[in-house]
Structure formats: C-alpha cells, structure tokens
Amino acid sequence: MSVAGAVPPLLPVESRFRATRRHEIRLAYLLLSPTLLLLLLVLAYPLGWEVWTSLTDFSPLNDGPPTFVGLANYRHLLATEEFWRAATVTVVYAAVTSVVKLILGIGFALLLARPFRGRALVFLAIFLPWAYPASVSVIGWYWTLSPPIPTAYSVFMGTMKYAVDGAFGSGAWAFLSVTLFNVWRGSSFIGVFLLAGINAIPSELFECALLESKSRWRRFRLVTVPLLLPFIALAVFLSLTTAFADLANVWMLTAGRIAFPVVGTQAYWLAIKAGQFGPAAALSLMLVPVLLAALLVLFRMFDPPEASRS
C-alpha cells in the first residue's frame, strides 16, 4: 500500500549504480584538486592579497603592522592630478593603439586570405613580430629609435627626438616609441588571429556575395565584417588589456624613466620605488572595473545574445 509522495525503495541494481556514481564524483573532485589548488595559489591568493592590501596602508616604511583604512587609498588617488594624468594617458594609449592595431590587423588578414605567389614569406613577415620574444625585439626597437653608436643615422634620430620632445614635452619620444612597438607587435597578432577567423568562414558565403555584388568594399562591409565580429571583439579586448597592463613594455623600453605615466608604471613606481604598497595596490585595481565594463560592452555589441527559437 503506497502513500502519496512516498519514495519507493531502491532496487538492488539502482543502489549499486548510485554508489558507483558517488564514488566517481568523489574521484573527479580528487583529480581536479591539484589544478584547483594551483589556481588558488597563483590567481586567487595574489588577487585576494592585492584587494586586501589596497584597503590598508601597508608599507615597509611604516612602524607597526598595516592598518585597515577602507577606501581611503582610492579616495586619495582620485584626488591627485597625477592619477588623472596617468589614467588619461593610459586610456588614450589603449584606445589609439587598439584602433590602429585593428585596422592593420584586418589589412594583414585580408592580404593573406587568398593564395598568391610568395604568400608564405609574407605570412612569415607578418607573423614574426608577435612570435619573436618581446624582451629581445624591444631592444631592436630601442636601438632603432635611440641608436647607441654615433652615426649619421643616430644624428637623424637624435634630431627627431629633440623635435618631438620639444613639441610635446620631454618623454614624448619615448612614449611614441612605446606606442610604435606596441602597434608593431599587436597588429601582427591580430592579423594572424583574424586570418584564422576568415578561414573559419565557409568560402561559399564569399562566393555567394561575389554573385550579388561587384564592389569589394561592400562585400567586405556586409559579409566579411559581420561574420568576423566575434573575432574582432576578442581581438580588441586583448588589445585593450595588453595596453592597459603594458608595464613590461614601457619599463623595458625606457628603463622606467618615462615621464608620460601610464597607470601600470605608476603603480610599479609607487610600490617598488616609493614603498607604498597599499596605494599601489589600489591604483592597479582601479583598472579592473574599467576593463570589465569594456569587455561587457564589446561582447554585447559584437556578439548579441541569440533570439530564442519561436
């Protein structure tokens, strides 16, 4: 006699199945735990520590342990002119380089999309800037723009530097060099990345467009671009994040002497040189919400949510 809502007892076969299942799930977690541990150590812990530090006045120059100061670091930063200067420079730098890299990258991808004689060499030329280690190629750039050996060329470069610095303030030449280097590397990466995107588009879609339109520009705008949009969105996001976090490039190129502060270098200076870990942490974390907002906008714009099946 069964009561409504009562669960019938498990058959012997079913309960054995359930036990095996439970065992498998436990085993799965066990196998995942090394990775999870690694992630916690390498990502979560430093991030957590940074967030915590940004809320304190932690500094090796202070006597006594760090005290919790809440959002004081952030408020202080927002009030300084230096921060706003660095932020503006960072944003402009990120935006301009991303746009230029995107245009160049699209150009490279379109160039390489169709087979032609010598394509392999062109591909190599376009791919190398990104593939080659930055720490080595940056030296090449540095010497190109600030030649260490006096020659007629170095004199010419010196004049350029003088002119640019004179027009835009000292450090402008260095900043320009950084920008050029970033664009050189980034457009290479985006070119190859978008080429993969183009190759993912079935050729019949292009052929169909050929049958309907004679204008290459229109075919590009109405067929290629919409189909490439998710790839472009990702490429732009990657450009933005690397620009924002471009401490390494700027530091390496200018040995930290850059007078056009970028948020990344400023945070580094604050932390390592000035010993203000708390404010430095706050400064570097200021970038995070902006990046998240940009990511959201990008993916909403370029990869809109699918309409549900009616």
Add this chain to the structure above:
Amino acid sequence: MAQVLMKDLNKKYDEVHAVKDVNLHIRDKEFVVLVGPSGCGKSTTLRMVAGLEEITAGEISIGDRVVNDLPPKDRDIAMVFQNYALYPHMTVYDNMAFGLKMRKFPKAEIQKRVQDAAEILGIQELLKRKPRQLSGGQRQRVAVGRAIVRHPQVFLFDEPLSNLDAKLRVQMRVELKRLHDRLETTAIYVTHDQVEAMTLGDRVVVMKDGWVQQVGEPLELYGHPANRFVAGFIGSPAMNFIEVGIKDGGALWADTAGFRVKVPANRFDRLKSYVGQPVTVGIRPEDLHLATGGDAADATFDAVVEVVEPLGSEILLDVKVGASSMVARVDPTVRVKVHEPIRLALNAERLHFFDKKSEVAI
C-alpha cells in the same frame, strides 16, 4: 531567350585538365543535368558559367551575350549551393532580399518578391528566423528562394540535395521539378546521383574525367548508352557486364565459361567484324528473370545464388555466372535460397555490346 551555349570549353588548373572541350547547347526553359562521378568536371563547368572560375579556353554565352569577361553579378544568373551558403547573421528575409538590395531594388518590390517566393516554397512563417534555427530542408528552401527572387535568366544548382537525408531528398526532388514547371526558367543542375539526373532532367549530360560522355534525354541514355561508362552509370542497380568472345556457329554467339547466349539477328551486321575477338556484353538486372518453359534455350544460362536481397517490391539476386557475378531483379514472389543453382533467362533484344578496348557501344 535564355539559352546557354558552351563552345569548346576548357579549364586547366596548372597540371590538371579539369574540363575538356565541352560543347553544349542548352535551350531556353530547359532543365539540363550534369551528372558524373567526383572529379568529372561537372561542378567546374557550372562554376565557369557562374563566373566563379576563370575560363581557360572556349566561350560561354547566356542569352545572346558572350559572358566570358562579365563579372558574376552581371550575368543574370542565380545559384543554389550544396551547403546552402546562407548568411548566419541575417534573417531568412534578409538572406532572400540580399541580392535585390545589392542591386538597389525598391523596398516594395523586394518585399513583394520575397513574399511570393516564400509562398511558393511554403516558408512564410520562417521569414524572421535565423538560419541556425532552421532544419536542413528549410535551409535548402531558403537558398532556393534566394535564387528565385532574382528572376534570373538561368538557375544554377550545385548538388543542392546532397546534404539532405534520403527521404527529404526524394521529397525535395519532386518539389524542384514542380518548381521548374511553374517558373519555366532555364536551369543547369549538377549532381553525382544518377537518380536525380534521370528524374529531374529534360536532358542529361554524363561526364567523366572532364569529357562529355553522352548527352540525351534520360530514357535515351538508359536504353541506348553510347559507351560502357554511361551504361554502367545510369540505372540502379547497375548494368551487369561480362566479358565474352563472339563465336560463329550458324548464328553468332556470345560465349564464355558458363554463359552462352545467341546474338539477336538485328545485331549480326555490327558484330560480324568481332568474331573471334573479346567483347563486353551488358545486360540490366531488370532484363533478367527466372527461366521458365516458355524461354528460348539460347537466351538462358545457369547461375548460383549468392545473396538474396528482398526489397518488397522486387527481389535482387546476386548470382555467380561462371567466373563472373551478376545481379538479377526478379519478381517478389520468387522463392530461392542461397547456394541454390538456378537458371536465368534474358531479354535478348536488351543486350548491349561494347568494344572491349574503346568501350564504345557496338
């Protein structure tokens, strides 16, 4: 007048000569099917008509214009691709309207044409959907609709049904035929499926290795194949072939181990010169049946059953005749067992003979 003329058409890719000296005259409103195995050059020929491939040599005219140097857009053709080629980011309506929008048609005209085509194809409810929300058959219909709205002079179909499952393919085949009757537009259709070719084509062009093997109405190709390839390609199950010698013994006999049938009198003239030489004989499975008392002895031969394939409407018997294998299509009421020796009779009038070396029909 939307006839299509191909004169001495050739296509070479570096070393590969894909299309060789194709000469075709496709009449206005005709539905012509290019059929053949993979690599025979049929798709390449179609793409040259479309303008998606450069013409190495020869001439193509559509209507009364030579189109060799015209860009695809100006040739007044519309193409349906094997993989539908629908733009995934556009709705069905936008996909169908795309070509007209590119040609700057007024909005009202576009709407009318799209609605009409949607009605003909039964896809009116799908107009707001995106391709990923459609089934294969629906996508194919949209692809056809996109071609219809252009009201072109010539439709080009590149294996449009190959990606559909068997049942859907049969259904769409009938719909396409009805569509052609309704629209009365010249069409060139490429397929590797001889059933599609036979059922859809007003005329069929069989191609192999870049050459045109034969052009003719379906039944003409079936009954009078010009060479062994066409004979074996058209018809399912395929024609049986057996190597024989022609012997003279009062009348002419086709003779080999386990198989000896008399050549019908009306073929004597043509086969006389082949006496003492090997010849390929072809007989279709449907022209074989179990021997009865009424069959002439010189049109029968022994065989051993190897496989029995009951199809319901008929039975296919895979048999061994001497050293060769054959397929016979027999009545569904026949009861035979595997390894059973039987006696088969053939319809001697339906024998085909092919020169062994040149493979041309005798």
